[in-house]
Amino acid sequence: MMSRALACAALCLLMLVVAGCATYYMVRDPGTGTAYYTTKIESAGQAGAVKFKDDRTGGVVTMQSSEVREISSDEYEAALKKK
Numbered sequence: 001m002m003s004r005a006l007a008c009a010a011l012c013l014l015m016l017v018v019a020g021c022a023t024y025y026m027v028r029d030p031g032t033g034t035a036y037y038t039t040k041i042e043s044a045g046q047a048g049a050v051k052f053k054d055d056r057t058g059g060v061v062t063m064q065s066s067e068v069r070e071i072s073s074d075e076y077e078a079a080l081k082k083k
Contacts, residue, residue: 023039024037024038024073024075025038026079027061028068030066030067037054038052038054050062
């Protein structure tokens with residue numbers, strides 16, 4: 001019984017650590033100045049292109065030319081509230 005409680009506590013601690021390790025990004029389209037916010041960026045297979053889910057709209061965006069900047073969780077949360 002004690003080992004089950006210990007395992008549960010360890011799992012909860014691990015989940016808190018993983019949740020705190022998120023990386024937040026602002027991706028800007030240099031042509032329009034539009035800013036997008038995401039936690040995951042993928043290569044789109046084309047030279048320099050990026051693909052990501054915009055967390056403000058839920059839409060998937062692919063851009064050939066972009067400016068990517070890592071931001072704080074506070075900046076990210078504030079941007080999502082602006083909708």
